Amino acid sequence: MASRLLRLSTPSFRALSLRFKSGTSHSGDYQAALTTSAPTELTSTTNNIRVACQTTTSETTTVGIWLDAGARYEEAQNNGAANFIQRLTFKGTAKRAKANLESEAASLGARLYSFTDREQTAFYATCLNKDVPKIVEILSDAVQNPKLDETDIENERQKILRDSEEIESNVQDVVNDYLHAIAYQGTPLGQTILGPRENVLSLTSKDLKYYIDTHYKASRTVLAASGGVKQNELLQLAELNLGKLDDTFDGEPPVLSRCRYTGSEVRLRDDSLPYAYFALAVEGPGWNSPDRIPLLVATSAIGAYDRSQGKLGENSTYEICHSYQAFNITYSDTGLFGVYSVCEPLQCEHISKAVLEAWHRVSYSITDAELDQAKNRLITKLLAEQSTSKGNCEDIGRSILATGRRTPLNELVATIQNLSNQTVRDITDKYTNNKCPVLSAVGPVENLTDYVNIRTRMYWARV
Incomplete structure (x- = not known):
């Protein structure tokens, strides 16, 4: 009989008893995988963007831009800005309409992803190895030159409000948000990712632009990739497409405040x-x-x-x-x-x-x-x-x-x-x-x- 991690004193507690299945170790399987695991190389561009790459024999590559930008970097009055920006980033740029950006990615068979959490924001895509240069260019354009069109902002505002209502009906999400709110009460880590309703309704393009100008900096950016692309190629693409990303700050750089x-x-x-x-x-x-x-x-x-x-x-x-x-x-x-x-x-x-x-x-x-x-x-x-x-x-x-x-x-x-x-x-x-x-x-x-x-x-x- 399998052993139990929880040895509870009454039969009523047996449902939470954890059973461990007997059997052989999987060490041989993962040892074989480890011997073929490629190293991750890390270098930097001249403007301090970190470029990290794991080159494999895969026919596809996932490449993306990671930023030190999340709910924890927000003040109470602009809580929700990072998520708002992330949702608008693929809505078009100064030189690409939303339809053009989406069609360019689709024509390559690439799939675009993005997310914001409490400490990070990311934009990335999976594509064929030969299309990595084009995908890096598209991602770089989207991150550096988001259009922030007023119509798009209003449309996304309504979507965020609907998402907030959906989250409120998902009890697990509600429990998780409450857990953070009380564990880190009075600190940025206790804030939600979407932000309060009043912020969603009041954030303007000026507020969003200010957050981008403050947080989307070269030294706060990582260009990461895994797949058939090589490190030297990725570094060249970073210099070409992100080499002009600013790394100067108006005052002190944003830092994570201590969360009590x-x-x-x-x-x-x-x-x-x-x-x-x-x-x-x-x-x-x-x-x-x-x-x-x-x-x-x-x-x-x-x-x-x-x-x-x-x-x-x-x-x-x-x-x-x-x-x-x-x-x-x-x-x-x-x-x-x-x-x-x-x-x-x-x-x-x-x-x-x-x-x-x-x-x-x-x-x-x-x-x-x-x-x-x-x-x-x-x-x-x-x-x-x-x-x-x-x-x-x-x-x-x-x-x-x-x-x-x-x-x-x-x-x-x-x-x-x-x-x-x-x-x-x-x-x-x-x-x-x-x-x-x-x-x-x-x-x-x-x-x-x-x-x-x-x-x-x-x-x-x-x-």
């Missing part, structure tokens, strides 16, 4: 919802912390479950949650390590206890077998994410902006493999034992115990 973490809670009771949705988390480490990888292993050990994907355990009668998922959200200097759960209204208390028990188990009594399986799951996940040019390019751009380097895959895997049981226990204990958690709950959550009770349970003695 505050243990607290928010509950939005709504008995009309069929289930209770909540996330319980603690502050985690930032990108450069040596604690990040051990906590990723701990996250993998706790894992995830969705009732719709099958039964958990031999006695489905005692299933008390519909789904749960451990998460480890990482930012430059902080993070959130926790579990998101969906359950029946009267099971909130059981689930919250089970989450605390999961942290306790990883901190004090995770077995070597459980740890090995958690490591294998994490390594498999990382290999899957980096098995395509798109996944690789996303990892390159994000990593270079966040840490200044991209950790080679073999180095990352070796770090995971070499983690001792005691290290994972100690690091998990460091972040969970006797800490102030954050709790975000939505739905029929009256059964969920009060914050003081949860905080009291965050202290555990070694047994």
Whole structure:
């Protein structure tokens, strides 16, 4: 019988017990992949744009522009500007109408992507290797010369408002936004990516242009690629298309302000919802912390479950949650390590206890077998994410902006493999034992115990 990570004291908690399937290690598979993993080269243009490339034998390349520009760089009055700009960037430039930009990309069979999160904005595309020069030119034009047409701004304004309404109907997104708002209350990291409704309605082309002029600078930019393109070719394309991107600042360059973490809670009771949705988390480490990888292993050990994907355990009668998922959200200097759960209204208390028990188990009594399986799951996940040019390019751009380097895959895997049981226990204990958690709950959550009770349970003695 497979071992359980959560050894809960009553049958009612069996639904949150994690079962580890027995079987052989996948080390041979990923060791073979590691030996063929190409290095990521990093150089800079004369105007300080970082150019990072992983050359592979692929017939396609994903290439893109990553920028230090996200909700965390915004003030309360312009929160939402980075997302607004990202949505307008492919709407046309000074020399290209929207239809021309889209048709040029489509004629190459390329697919355009873009996103904004709390710390970064990215614009990228996947194309045939021969079309990389043209795609870099299109992306560079879009980023440096967005048209910001008033009609487009008004149309996008309405789309953002509709998206805001859709997010409000997606309870998981609501729980996540509330979690950030209370964990980093009064700081930019607590702001939403879309921004408040009043900002969406009031931001003007002048506001958006000011944000671009302040944040879209050469030293805050990475041109990243993965695929058949070579580093020297990519560097030449960067010099040609982005070499005139300004790198001077009117005053001090924008910096990430320190975001104070505050243990607290928010509950939005709504008995009309069929289930209770909540996330319980603690502050985690930032990108450069040596604690990040051990906590990723701990996250993998706790894992995830969705009732719709099958039964958990031999006695489905005692299933008390519909789904749960451990998460480890990482930012430059902080993070959130926790579990998101969906359950029946009267099971909130059981689930919250089970989450605390999961942290306790990883901190004090995770077995070597459980740890090995958690490591294998994490390594498999990382290999899957980096098995395509798109996944690789996303990892390159994000990593270079966040840490200044991209950790080679073999180095990352070796770090995971070499983690001792005691290290994972100690690091998990460091972040969970006797800490102030954050709790975000939505739905029929009256059964969920009060914050003081949860905080009291965050202290555990070694047994």
